[in-house]
Amino acid sequence: LPRGNRLIREFPTDALFDVNSIVANVLFALLFNEVKYVETLADLENTENMLKGKSNVVFAYVPATGTAEHRAVMEAAFVYGTVHQFVLTTEAALLKATSHDDPDVSSAWLLFCHCQRATDPAQPCRRTALGQPLTLLNIHRHLKLMGAPLVTEVAEDPEKVSTVHLQLGLPLVFILSQKETYEADRRTAEFVAWQLLGKAGVALLSRDLVDLNVLHRSNVALKTPDEGMPIQYLVLEDTDEVITLVEDKNKVKQIQEDEQREEEEEEEEEEKENNNQDIQDDQVVEAVSRDKKRELPLEQVLVLTEENFHSSISEAARTVVLFYASWEAVSLAVLRSYAEVAAHVKGTPGVLLSRVNCWDWPGLCSQENVTQFPTIKVYREGQQPVTYDGMWGTEELSSFILLSRVPCPLKLATVDEAEGYLRGEFPSELSSHHHTSLLGVFSPATGEAREAFEEAGNILSGHVRMGMYFEDDALALSRKYSVSPPALLLARSGGRSMEGIALSKHSVQDMVQMIRYELLDIFPEITVPNLPWYWQLRKPFLILFSAGDISQMESKEMLKLAKGRAQQAFVACWLNLKKTPVGHGILRKYFSTTPSLPVLLWVNLHAGGQVFRFPPEQSITEMNILSWLEKLQAGLEIPSSTLSEEDWKPPLPAYNFLQMMEPSVPELSPHASPHPGDTPVQHPPKSPGGDTAGGDTGTREESSQESTAEEVGSPGRDLRGTAPRLAARDKQGKRHSEL
Numbered sequence: 001l002p003r004g005n006r007l008i009r010e011f012p013t014d015a016l017f018d019v020n021s022i023v024a025n026v027l028f029a030l031l032f033n034e035v036k037y038v039e040t041l042a043d044l045e046n047t048e049n050m051l052k053g054k055s056n057v058v059f060a061y062v063p064a065t066g067t068a069e070h071r072a073v074m075e076a077a078f079v080y081g082t083v084h085q086f087v088l089t090t091e092a093a094l095l096k097a098t099s100h101d102d103p104d105v106s107s108a109w110l111l112f113c114h115c116q117r118a119t120d121p122a123q124p125c126r127r128t129a130l131g132q133p134l135t136l137l138n139i140h141r142h143l144k145l146m147g148a149p150l151v152t153e154v155a156e157d158p159e160k161v162s163t164v165h166l167q168l169g170l171p172l173v174f175i176l177s178q179k180e181t182y183e184a185d186r187r188t189a190e191f192v193a194w195q196l197l198g199k200a201g202v203a204l205l206s207r208d209l210v211d212l213n214v215l216h217r218s219n220v221a222l223k224t225p226d227e228g229m230p231i232q233y234l235v236l237e238d239t240d241e242v243i244t245l246v247e248d249k250n251k252v253k254q255i256q257e258d259e260q261r262e263e264e265e266e267e268e269e270e271e272k273e274n275n276n277q278d279i280q281d282d283q284v285v286e287a288v289s290r291d292k293k294r295e296l297p298l299e300q301v302l303v304l305t306e307e308n309f310h311s312s313i314s315e316a317a318r319t320v321v322l323f324y325a326s327w328e329a330v331s332l333a334v335l336r337s338y339a340e341v342a343a344h345v346k347g348t349p350g351v352l353l354s355r356v357n358c359w360d361w362p363g364l365c366s367q368e369n370v371t372q373f374p375t376i377k378v379y380r381e382g383q384q385p386v387t388y389d390g391m392w393g394t395e396e397l398s399s400f401i402l403l404s405r406v407p408c409p410l411k412l413a414t415v416d417e418a419e420g421y422l423r424g425e426f427p428s429e430l431s432s433h434h435h436t437s438l439l440g441v442f443s444p445a446t447g448e449a450r451e452a453f454e455e456a457g458n459i460l461s462g463h464v465r466m467g468m469y470f471e472d473d474a475l476a477l478s479r480k481y482s483v484s485p486p487a488l489l490l491a492r493s494g495g496r497s498m499e500g501i502a503l504s505k506h507s508v509q510d511m512v513q514m515i516r517y518e519l520l521d522i523f524p525e526i527t528v529p530n531l532p533w534y535w536q537l538r539k540p541f542l543i544l545f546s547a548g549d550i551s552q553m554e555s556k557e558m559l560k561l562a563k564g565r566a567q568q569a570f571v572a573c574w575l576n577l578k579k580t581p582v583g584h585g586i587l588r589k590y591f592s593t594t595p596s597l598p599v600l601l602w603v604n605l606h607a608g609g610q611v612f613r614f615p616p617e618q619s620i621t622e623m624n625i626l627s628w629l630e631k632l633q634a635g636l637e638i639p640s641s642t643l644s645e646e647d648w649k650p651p652l653p654a655y656n657f658l659q660m661m662e663p664s665v666p667e668l669s670p671h672a673s674p675h676p677g678d679t680p681v682q683h684p685p686k687s688p689g690g691d692t693a694g695g696d697t698g699t700r701e702e703s704s705q706e707s708t709a710e711e712v713g714s715p716g717r718d719l720r721g722t723a724p725r726l727a728a729r730d731k732q733g734k735r736h737s738e739l
Contacts, residue, residue: 001026001029001030002583004202008029008030009029010138010357011025011026011029012207015065015066016066017066020066020067020068020070020071021065021066021067021071023065023071023074023075024065024066024070024071024074025065025066027071027074027075027078028065028070028074028079028088029045029342031074031077031078031081031086033076033315034077034081035074035081035086035087035088036085036086036087036088037087037088037095038087038088038089038094039089039091040091041094041098042092042637043328044059044094044098047085047087048113048115048118048124049121051116052115052118052119052120052121052123053086053115053116053118053119054113054115054116055083055084055085055114055115055116055508056074056084056085056112056113056115056116056146057084057085057086057087057113057115057125058080058084058085058086058087058111058113058143059078059087059088059089059098059110059113059127060073060086060087060088060108060109060110060111060134061088061089061090061091061092061105061108061109061110061113062088062090062092062108062134062167062647063090063092063105063106063107063108064090065090066106068135068724069108069133069134070108072134072136072139072660073088073108073110073134074087075136075189076139076140076143076162078141079140084143088687090466090654091309092105095109095541096494098111098127103706106681108133109134109322110128110129110130110134110139111127111128111129111130111140112128112130112142112146113125113126113127113131113142114126114127114128114146117417119617120617120618120619121619122553122619122620123201123619126194126514128146128169128197128198129198130142130198131198131199131687141146141168142198144164145164145165145170145197145198145698146197146198148163148164148165150193150194151186151189151190151193151202151204151518152202152203153203153204153659154174154203154204154205154210155205155206155209155210156210157210158174158203158205158231159219159223159231161203161223162280163201163203163328164201164202165201166223166225167225168202168224169225170199170201171200171201171222171223171224171246172200172201172203172222172223172625173192173200173201173202173203173220173221173222173242173245173246174203174205174220174221174222174223175188175192175202175203175204175219175220176187176205176207176212176219176220176221176233177189177204177205177206177207177216178207178208179206179208182206183269183640183642184531184591184593184640185204185591185592186204186216186593187592187595188239188592188593189202189203189204190595190596191239191352191593191595191596192239192242192243192597193330195239195243196242196243197665199246200318200479201245201575206220210441212233214233215233215235217235218233218234218235219234219235219236220233220236221234222234222237222245222246223618224738225418226306234545235504239592239593239594245696246644251292260289260292268308273693274430296335296336296339296621297339297342297343298335298339298342298355299321299343300339300342300343300346300353301338301339301353301354301355302352302353302354303316303354303355303357304321304354304355304356304364304373305356305360305361305364306363306364307363309356309364311437312352312354313352313354313379313380315352316350316351316352317350317351317380317381318350318351318352318378318379318380318404318405319350319352319354319375319378319379320353320377320378320379321354321356321368321376321377321378321379322334322335322338322354322355322356322374322375323355323356323358323365323368323370323373323374323375323376323502324355324356324357324373324374324375325357325358325359325373325374326357326359326360327359328373328374330374331374331636332375333392334392335355335374337392337394337397338353338397340394341394341397341398342400344394344398345401345402345699348405350405351401351402351405353401356394358370358373362461363393368385371445374392375387375388376388376397377461378404378461379403379478383458384458385456385462386404386462388400388462388666390463390528390529391528393529394530400462400463401462401569403462403463403465403543404461404462406463406465408457408458408461408462408464408466409438409440409453409454409457409459409466409467409468410466410467410468411467411468411469412439412467412469412682413471414471415469415471415473415476415477417469418467418469418477419441419477421439421491422437422439422491423468423491423663424437424491424597425676428474431554436465436491436492436519437466437467437471437490437491438463438464438465438466438467438488438489438490438491438515439466439467439468439469439488439490439606440453440466440468440469440470440483440486440487440488440489440503441470441474441477441483441486441487441488442468442469442470442474442476442485443470443472443485443486444470444472445485445574446485446486447505449486449506450468450470450486452506452507452508452510452511453468453486453503454468455492455508455511456508456512456515459508459512459594460512460515460516464515464519466515478500481498481499481500482500482675483500483501483502484502486502486503486506487500487501487502487503488500488501488503488514488518489501489513490518499666503515503520504580505570516533520533520534520537521564522559522562522572523555523558523559523562523573523574523578524571524573524574525573525574525575525579526541526543526573526574526580527552527575527579527580528582529688534571534573535605537571538606538607539569539570539571540569540570540571540602540603540604540605540606540607541570541571541573541577541601541602541603541604541605542571542572542573542600542602542625542629543562543571543573543574543600543601543603544558544572544573544574544575544598544599544600544601544620545575545577545583545597545598545599545600545601546574546575546576546577546598547577547578547598548576548577548578549576550574550576551597553620554620554702556599557620557621557622557625558572558574558620558625560622561622561625561626564622564626570602578590582585589641590603590611590640590641591613591640591641595613595616596616596677599613599616600613600620600625601613601614601640602614602629605643608642609642609643609644609645610639610641610642610643611639611640611641611642611643612632612639612640613640614628615628615637626658653703656714714735
């Protein structure tokens with residue numbers, strides 16, 4: 001292949017076996033500078049990074065050069081090479097690296113990489129695959145679709161609307177909107193458009209500008225390219241149904257039949273509504289009733305009565321007692337967890353698991369000061385019993401029981417032992433528990449603080465890993481960490497991070513509060529079990545919702561922010577939707593539909609209930625977030641939604657069980673409250689999802705998702721029922737998950 005007198009390329013004759021191979025190879029040589037060949041994922045990502053904000057990338061994989069697919073790609077590059085950057089590979093490993101699924105490497109593939117939209121260097125390029133065989137016509141069609149607007153805003157009769165999608169034989173989905181919910185509807189339309197890219201077009205149709213003669217609650221319309229077919233107006237509840245609507249042609253008829261049946265059912269429900277007020281839909285009762293025929297494996301749990309109670313707890317070094325009522329649903333649910341705990345700790349020396357049915361032995365339960373069911377206490381020889389006030393799940397109970405075997409605080413005899421403790425050298429009973437280690441350092445002159453620390457350790461036994469050093473050389477040890485006795489040394493991350501804190505307050509209550517506060521993570525992952533502790537701080541949440549683990553860059557930037565001066569004003573945290581799926585329900589209440597992730601929000605649940613969304617087009621960096629927070633404080637940002645202040649009450653006064661229980665709640669000792677202003681242990685503070693610090697984990701997560709739906713419904717909720725609400729209907733009755 002010469003150009004003038006210069007030889008550009010020579011081709012071996014065995015590579016030119018047909019017309020496709022000749023055209024493909026010649027064009028590949030001529031377009032050598034326009035079509036990049038890459039071998040690794042790093043090469044592809046480098047190309048994408050160079051073109052972010054400038055141009056898009058068309059990435060093609062062909063199993064071998066000289067094929068018909070290779071020719072189609074090169075001919076497309078010859079036409080569109082000045083508009084998009086074409087990238088080619090024959091490496092099967094690279095194809096697999098760009099796909100979440102397991103692609104067929106014997107077939108050719110083409111991905112359109114949307115790098116022009118990625119204006120931030122840290123923002124990845126979205127990729128849209130060509131779903132048809134690699135022919136020149138299909139590539140041309142795909143590139144035309146990728147070049148069309150993501151969402152088209154229309155203000156005319158849908159019958160008259162024509163877009164490139166309809167011209168190319170694809171359907172057009174209309175999201176029906178109105179000005180009150182425009183922002184939420186726009187986000188919904190963009191989310192749907194990304195899911196349907198290459199399969200259908202998406203348009204945002206304003207009801208305020210077009211007089212539609214359709215049901216007011218219709219929120220989606222579908223226009224097909226078939227001539228003479230009327231537009232279908234539908235009522236859909238979530239974005240998945242919109243996507244299924246496009247992908248499954250039989251879905252339209254099914255949805256319309258479901259709507260008709262649903263209207264009939266709603267009329268029947270309205271007739272019965274007045275008769276259903278006295279039905280209490282309690283999750284725990286439901287779960288217990290469902291499993292009541294299942295026999296619990298309680299062979300490892302000793303049954304205690306008034307006759308054998310005192311003799312049994314005196315024989316064992318440590319006795320764990322569950323006080324419950326056999327008629328009470330929560331007790332029976334906890335009994336299931338307790339049976340699993342018994343199997344887990346079986347064979348552990350020095351631990352006896354037992355139970356007392358307070359329905360049979362009320363005198364014994366009163367004698368042991370049991371005022372509510374269920375209650376777990378740990379009895380140790382010569383010490384006051386410790387009451388468990390954590391989650392009722394198997395994992396949490398097991399951790400508490402095993403951790404409580406070790407003296408709290410653990411007294412250390414030498415400086416070497418103390419420093420080894422801070423480095424993570426623990427007794428075998430503690431080695432499997434990944435807690436932050438605390439070491440109290442006291443001189444002989446600080447006896448009052450030492451006694452308060454020991455009493456605090458007794459209260460926190462089973463929850464905290466605490467050590468204590470009070471020998472004559474304690475001053476030298478504390479000065480090593482720039483504090484003077486009495487002091488608290490915290491060793492985080494297995495001793496890699498050390499912090500010294502002076503103990504200025506010497507009361508037991510202050511000591512417990514301070515220890516619990518210092519144990520809170522700087523940038524925590526919010527989960528159902530730990531939310532109450534951060535909720536009690538009564539600060540706004542700066543929370544990052546993520547579909548999985550957050551990236552190293554996001555973690556680094558958020559940690560810098562959390563450690564800064566501004567962190568005193570809010571809780572910087574994150575939530576993993578894979579591990580804590582209740583987050584999906586929370587986001588749907590904030591935005592009507594789940595936004596693209598990750599999403600950073602400012603949520604002030606304690607004052608005003610306003611939810612602000614960090615601009616998605618900005619990268620999550622400390623400087624960008626601080627600048628955004630300054631705008632929030634100055635009142636320059638508009639909230640994405642505002643949470644309802646509506647009270648969550650029982651359906652009838654007779655069901656106000658909490659009010660009935662209130663007079664019987666006994667006075668608690670000062671140390672029973674972990675933070676200033678806390679409610680008593682019997683009624684821990686509710687989380688945004690309605691959870692409390694105690695409760696069966698088997699029922700907690702579902703409960704918190706449904707109660708979140710009640711608490712965080714926005715004032716625009718009814719409006720979003722006509723503009724596309726696209727969230728599951730809340731037909732469930734309100735639940736008393738506090739019980």
